[in-house]
Amino acid sequence: MLWDDYAGAWSRLHGGFDPRQANFLVRGWVRIAYAVGSWLGRHRVGPMAVTTAGLLICFLVPASVLLLDRPGVFLAAVLVLAAALADGLDGAVAVLTGRTTRLGYVYDSVADRLGELAWLAAFWLAGAPGWLVVTAGAASWLQEYARARATAAGMSEIGVVTVAERPTRVLVTIFGLLAAFAYAPLITAATAVWLALAAVAGLQLLLAIRRALR
Template sequence: MTWDEYAVAWSGLHGGFDPRRASPVVRGWVRTAYTTGFWLSRNRVSPMTVTTCGLLICLGVPAAVPLSLLLAAALVLLAAAADGLDGAVAVVSGRVTRTGFVYDSVADRVGEAAWLAAFWLAGAPGWLVTLAGSVSWLHEYVRARAVAAGMSEIGVVTVGERPTRALIAGLGLVLLALIDLPWLPPTLWAALQFAGLAQLSVTVHRALR
């Protein structure tokens, strides 16, 4: 499968969003996933295997906090890399399934809960961590219900998407290794989720009215 063929297939699974016309960062991220996913597919690694490995890495993040915040941050970044690869392997190998789609979504939410638990173990207030997690869950729930009601799959790429959460989780743990401000990462997480939810709500209203 060529890059152009992959981009078309990827676009079809993401509400028509063409990665070839995206920003350099997004385009580079998707193209890297394509290259790595192609290699994994050639070595007969299944999409489910990649998803499961990413989930297990996420679950290791809170366990790593007592040992090293930098190790926990490295695991977040590794899990984020795996997150983009399962879909790439599925597209390249022609193994896109509805079961895999659901499993991937559930794994994402469980993984994010593990990242937030790491903030709590690092000293962040429990109520703040719970708020951050609740708003990000609501972000995904609103999109899922809107899609069920007829909106295209993405609707809009908000400032609160999963890559943003991964970035805050990874860099947030690095920050906590340097300065004692445990409330800061979950506050940034929650703020961007509220902003993303507002963006998404406007799009949903326009798409479904």
């Protein structure tokens, strides 16, 4: 599949957001996913296998913190990066191999939420207060749930690109764990940043839903 064909298919699966018109970082990442996804497709690696691999890596994140203590915090950051790469590749493989399915879409969404739950569990194991971790997770889950229900009610799939989309949560997790590796109490600050961004994102999404469905 040529790049333009892939970009068009990718756009249709992401609420009409065209990666060819995105900023340098987003466009570059989608091109990398296209190249690696093409290689995986040629070697008959299916999209669900990639999603499952990413989810298993996510489960290793809190395990590394629990079993390895402080060195495990650094390893956890590396594992989150690997999981994020896998998360970006499963959709590319699905498009490039013509294996996009509704079941795969649901599985990918569930895997994303479970993966984020594992990351937040690592925050807690690294020393963040339990109440703050739970609140941050609930805020993110509420955002995704509200978007899903609004989409079912007729809003376009994305509605609005908020300040706390999944790529942002990935970055907060990676840099939060790296900061905690350098100075343990910073994990609480990272959790607070996650919560603050989720709160702003919730307001952005609420306004977009109101405009789209009223």
